[in-house]
Amino acid sequence: MTNILDDYALMSPLRHRNNWLKLAIVLFGLLAGISSTSPVTPLFIAFCMGFTTVALGRAPLKLYLKLLLAPLGFAVTGVLIIALFSGSGQELLSFKLMGYSVLLRKDGLELALLVLSRSLSGMCCLYFLVLTTPMIELFAVLKATRLPESFIELSMLIYRYIFVFLGMAISIRYAQTVRLGYSSFSRSLRSLGMLGSTLFIRSWEQGDKLFLAMNSRCYDGKMTLFEVHRPVRVPELLLTSAYFLLTLALLYLTKNASIV
Amino acid sequence: MIILETRSLKYTYPDGTVAIQDLNIEIMKGKKIAFVGQNGSGKSTLFMLLNGTLKPGQGEVLFHGVPFKYDSKSLRDIRKSVGIVFQNSDDQIFAPTVYQDVAFGPANLGYSKERVDACVQQALEYVGLSHLKDKPPHHLSGGQKKRVAIAGIMAMEPEVIILDEPLSNLDPVGADEIVDLLNEFNHFGNTIIISTHDVDLAYRWSDYVFLLSNSKIIGQGTPTEVFKDPELLKKAGLRQPTTLEIYREIERRGLAYGRNSPKTIPELVNTLKPLDLMWVDVPPRVKEGDSLNIGVMYGEYATQSPYEAVNATVLHIHPNGRAIVELKRKGIKAGGILIYDTNNYSLPEIKQILKDGEIAFVGAMGKKSKILAEQDGVGLDVSSGVVDKSILMALCGKRCLILTAGGMVDHAFKRIKEYVEKSGIEFTVGVVNREEGCMWLKETGDNSETLKI
Known part of the structure; x- marks a missing residue:
């Protein structure tokens, strides 16, 4: 019965949580990930989202990793090119490849890591939404x-x-x-x-x-949509706020930090 | 009382195919009606005419004696009162979740949100699918989809419910569940119309049968009348119901009484002729014409109940000391059937009944009771065709317990009482935990008793 991602979302226990809360978490994660200038915050977001999806949302870990692998493949190729062909400053590594000399510079490496972490955090956020919120909840x-x-x-x-x-x-x-x-x-x-x-x-x-x-069921040109009311519970709210605050704190602390 | 009626109804499809010709039928309120005919005999078209989806070329359809009008307001009223369940559930279920699909009808009737919710909850509980209300339809099995489709119609609280081939593509258990559901719905006074080419279903289930062939009614009547006429069946392209066919064959061989046509297996078994004569060893002094007490017989020699006191008249004594005797029987003990209303359910009580009542056989009717039994680990011996199987077990001297709820209690009780009255075989039958008692119990007075626990 589990052929498509929607099926996993339908079976996820997080399906029955407030949709707006989930959307807010995802949106916050995306924005925070993109506005971060160091790779630490995006990695933190990616970890949190991944953990939530797999541990709380009961997405199978194997499937989750497989899903991540596909876009990560693209990201890694792009990141390699950025790392090796851009940036200035301190040289970290240099080698010859088929007669060309290739340089790995500090700036390039930092930029590459940032791009990689950002795309990872973005993917994790979206997968969180995809694997916990089926289409029928989004109507x-x-x-x-x-x-x-x-x-x-x-x-x-x-x-x-x-x-x-x-x-x-x-x-x-x-x-x-x-x-x-x-x-x-x-x-x-x-x-x-x-x-x-x-x-x-x-x-x-x-x-x-x-x-x-x-x-034959008296259709009169209007289909009523019945929304299930799902209030946000206190533990959910607390957990979400803690996550938001931690992320913001990390964002502030790592503003000018460099990891290389 | 006539609820639906057609007068010289005619319908021709735009391409010239005549689907219905000069059709005059009267459908009585509160009955179970079956339209039986081959594929393409016009059943589906007739159904669409009966709920105003198609407009007849000639003639008219009347609901409660009032001719259909085809303006949108009248159509709305008709469609509220005459619900139709399609043959293919995928054609009928179109909303993304079960809940929303069932809510579609009531919402279109302009009910308030609370009332819609109440209707939907009730309908889903009724078909036993409350736990699946947030599922999308593509995660359901065929039987579940059929039940969602039925719930979608029931939620509109129609007076007549029409089902086009309700049991096609269902497994036997799923089919029995649908039949149970329809019986219960009928028990509340609703009229049920089905189309089928399953003669066995039409024969045992319906109160009244219409035979359709080549867009005409070629026969109608009670199932017993309609299905005993082989010529008529041949004309309709159908065969005799299996039970009836078996009965005819054993009757022809002199093994069965020529009673009413049996519809169910207990009725069929009951038509079998018991042995009248048998060989026995007799003491030396016995003369022809003497009466002989053979004692209590059981097993295959007891024909009416598991234990019988048998007196015999000696007809002829053979030189080797054996004699032919004619048997006179008196049944002394048959089993019993208890019906338990799961609306007042308590597990300790059931366990008590199972233990003290020496219950050998437990069955459940209706989704709710089955789920309850499953949850609490009450082992069910049977979950489909429960009434018939319980009667057969009771005939073999076993005590049976049927778990069921609401209208099904009365339905089961009535079926068993009918059997007791028709066959003359007494076994105890009663409802255990009904405070208000059971109406048939009072009516029939002393010839039934509640098994005391």
């Missing part, structure tokens, strides 16, 4: 942002039907596979085309049925 948030009603209604219906069509697509693909629809490249292309066109027609039909279903 209420969307509503509060005064987005047009029809936009929210549409997104609710789309969310539901993504899974219906996903199931449909998987079974069509399976039906094609068992009849060797994907045995060669050209056949794969043809099968994929058929899958797409069938899905299109099915979704068209599904639209008709949807209208019927809504009509």
Whole structure:
């Protein structure tokens, strides 16, 4: 049953906490991470967020590390280039690579570490949101942002039907596979085309049925969204404030610090 | 009282396919109705006509004697009163969570937030899915989705609920749960209409059956009337219900009484002819025509209850000392069935009953009771077809306990009483923990008794 990230979020115990609190934590983490001038604060944020997601949010550690690995791969390549090709000041290391001399300077290294830590903290913050807040909880948030009603209604219906069509697509693909629809490249292309066109027609039909279903339950052009009221509890508030204060303190203390 | 009625109804699809031709039906309030027919016989179209989704080409549909009007306000009233559950739950459930889907109907009726919440809670509790209210539908099983779809309709408190093939694609236990649910809903006086091509279901479940074939009604009546006519069934492209078929075959072989057509397995078992004659060893002085006390018989020789006092008349004595006797029986002990209302549930009481009542067989009906039993570790021997199986066990001299709640208590009690009355086989049946007592208990007076614990 756990195929997509939304499924992990649905099972997370943190799902049943106040959405606004979670959003505030994430937003604060992002801003604090980006405005920090030393890598210490972002690393602290990344650690806190990661810990919360895995320990309190019960995201599987293996999955979490795997998820981090993908964007970290990009970040590390970028950071290597920054470290080796930018900056001025004290030389820390120099070596020859295929006839070119490569220099690692103090400034470059510091900048690289900062970039790396910032991107790590950003990712951890977002993963916290992704792994603890499923889409169905966010509809209420969307509503509060005064987005047009029809936009929210549409997104609710789309969310539901993504899974219906996903199931449909998987079974069509399976039906094609068992009849060797994907045995060669050209056949794969043809099968994929058929899958797409069938899905299109099915979704068209599904639209008709949807209208019927809504009509038979007295649809009058408005879908009411029922928001679950989830008050912020005292321990949550205390923990969040402690985290905010610690982060701010770190931010202030490491303002001019350099770790290299 | 007629709740829904059609008069010379006709519907043709835009492409010219005739789906319904000259249809005149009357549906009585509070009944369980089944429309039986092959695929494509027009059942689904008829249902859409019955709740105003489609507008008939000719003729009219009447609700409580008033013809349907097709302006938006009248349609709203009709759709509130006549709920429809689609065959494919994925077509019906469109909201991102279970709660929101069930709340859709009541919210459209303009109820206040509190009332919507109350409706939804009640409907979800009723179908036994309160614990899943925040789940998205794609995390539910087929049976759960069906129950969400039913809850979505029930939350609007309709008078008539129409279900298109309610048991298709469900496993046997899931199907039994849906049937239990429908029975309970019917017990509160609501009319239930289903379409099916499962003749066994229509035969044992419904009060009244319509046979549809090629967009026409070709037969109607009580299930017993409709399903005993093989020609009619052949015309409708259906076969006889299994129980009826077995009964016909054993009747033809002289092994069963020609009574009413049996619908359930206990009824079928009850039609079996007991042995009238048997070989026994007789003492030397006995003459033909003498009466002989054979004593208490049990096991396969006892036909009406597990222990029987048997007197026999000697008809013929064979030279080797054995005689043919005709048996006269008197049942002395059968089992009993206790029904426990889980609305007043207490675990110590159940344990007490299980221990003191020498209960050998425990069953639960309804989701709530099953969940309770599971939570408290009350071992269930059976959780589907509970009433039938309990009757069969009681016939074998065992004592059974049925855990159930609310309207299901009366339903189960009525079913068992009916069986006792029809078959003439006495076994004790009673409701344990009802303060107000049970109405059938009073009506039938002395021929039933509550098993005292």
